[in-house]
Amino acid sequence: MRIAYFTNEYPATSHTFIRREIRAMETRGHTILRYALRCKPEELIDPDDIAEMERTAHVLHLPKARLLASVISSVLSSPAAFFRAARTASRYSSHSKRGFLVHLAYLAEALVLADWFRRDDVEHIHVHFGTNPATVAALVHDLTGVPFSITVHGPEEFDRPHEHALGKKTAAASFVAAISSYGRSQLMRWADYEHWHKLHIVHCGLDATYRNQPLPKKPSNTFLCIGRYSEQKGHLLLIDAAAKLRDQGAQFQIRLAGDGPLRPIMEKRIHDLELSNHVLLLGALPQMKIREEIQTARALVLPSFAEGLPVALMEAMALSTPTITTYVAGIPELVERENGWLVAAGDAAALAIAMKEALAVDAPTLAAMGAQARARALARHDITTSARLLERHMARSGISAPAETQTITQQPTPASL
Template sequence: MDNFLIITCVHHFQKDGKFYGYGPFIREMNLWIKNRKKVTVLAPLIYSGIPGKIDLEYEHPHLNFKSVPAYHIQSWIARFKALFQVPYILLMIFWEMSKASHIHIRTPGNMGLLAMFVQILFPFKFKTIKYAGNWDPKSEQPHTYKIQRRLANSPFFTRNAKVLVYGNWADNSSNVVPFFTASYSETEIEPVRKSSLKEKIKLVFVGSIYSGKNPEVGIYLSKILKDKGIDFEFIYCGDGVMRPQMEELSIQLDLSENVKFLGNVTSAEIKSILKESHFLIFISKTEGWPKAVAEAMFWGCIPFTSPVSCVPEMVGNGERGVLLSTNPEEIYLALLPYIDDEELFQKTSKQAMDWSRKFTLEKFQKEIVNLECE
């Protein structure tokens, strides 16, 4: 029987008999399971939580959810608990893999780490392994991420599998298939008209507000813009542990009228904001295929971002965006050519838009089907 098994560390919530999770992840998985007869999800379920604005529900009539503990080893108490949790999770993974016709593992992550060891015992079952992190072998990664990468890249340990990664890398084995992620449909493609940069410069940050995304860069850039007398607004879309600190910093630097924190917003609200924004400021420490960058480009919002993972390929090494460090003064200087030359802005914006619009949900769906036909 057709039984598509999803193994992920994404936290899920239940409401009215339906299961919800992080919106971009669920949106993608709904494409994977669209034509499946039966779907099993093996993942943590947060019983005390409720779905938020950013969460979406699985769309499948025959979805079977199997809950496992959300284990981690970041404290001694957590490590002690993991001694009991991990054996149970391993048994659950083995049992569900034994019943599956297609095994889909999301890596890197705690669940992915365990699943990558267990899948070795099922060499004849077809597997797709989505490595959603930075596949660059030279990048700094946690040791557990490197283990998952090595296992996935090894045709000896991981057989009958397609490993989907972002970018093209020299050490890719026969397992590896360069892939992408999509957010928008062909039906959503429409012309975008940006307001003049002479009126007001509109900047945006989209993502979790924590240290890995370097969100404070936008605040310090905003301080420079204000000191230079430039009319601008900077919108933060997202939430996270650093948000209170960021809000306090913006008050201290007298930026309250220019910088706005919206918290988690719906995909429709993000779409509307990106259509109006001129620049995305997203200097993240590590990424796989950053949806914030791809979505900004889809709506002609030029990304100012970091040269990690496949991002240099995405921005055409500078043709469709700007690769930068976390130095706010450097970012300000990189903005000036676009502020002074609207023709340059329009040209770069169009190139970004044209490239990103090649990667639609429809194309993603076709590539999923092709994976099993190869």
């Protein structure tokens, strides 16, 4: 089947999970057409992302004349559909602080995509993130009649559910996938009960390379943190916890992989607390280097204030690395006491205690925790299972799927059905 994958920005360093999902769907025999509003090619460092750039059509990268031609073509193909989509844009704008003019821009983007989707014979649209890409997809649905579905990640959608019209989008979509039970529960808050049957759990998945047995870990005092340098990831709290751990005489290093707007503030905080020997900012790294960093770390530390369910956690756990993280969103569904440490979000003292405990754990215990982490991550986050689930839900909106998908479930089973 011909399925359009659409999101705000693709490819992107932080969207590895989308790339894996696309490839798994292609392996299932579907033709996946990639579309996005934009991409920042100068920020791409992974060879696989660079290759995806060439396969993706970007709305906002086209010359204005070609954009205008697509808009006109789409309007002329069905004026009635255009006015229907315009009414939908107006209704969505009434919930949003961005107002009607921004939603008029979303309508223009939808007109371009509608023209492309007709040309490319798209049979289903799948959108990652319930924010503006889902708005655009809903408008494309009005323009073309092509069914669409959404994977909602959080936390942004759940921070402003009214503004993002989650209830209206759920009503219009053929189904909505949540990446955790927590995420599904939040969608249930905003969707009318009559649409709850559309809400399903489809985990972000790990590809087959993670099933290869990782190399045995050598004892180290290194912690790794992976994530965009932004407020919600808790990096500044981690730096404060590092100061507490240093003052207690612990020998350790924290390596922070990522980049983002908080970097200058983080650098200043590290300097002010004299932590340059203990906290190192690595910047953005390609996926292969990330895996190397995970396999040399004693534990992954992710002190997030807000999350969906971080892909970095499942990657680290699949590579037999215990984790230190927070009781936030879907994280406790994956991380348990047997395979890591859970602490209260925003508590630097508790975070320092957990890291100190991790440093004190002997090698056999750490290995046992890593083995349990690996087993749990691989059981819950298999990309082939996730692709089959998506395929099954799409089939209910008219896309054919192999008969085997009718029996596929994903843990926890009851919430996935």
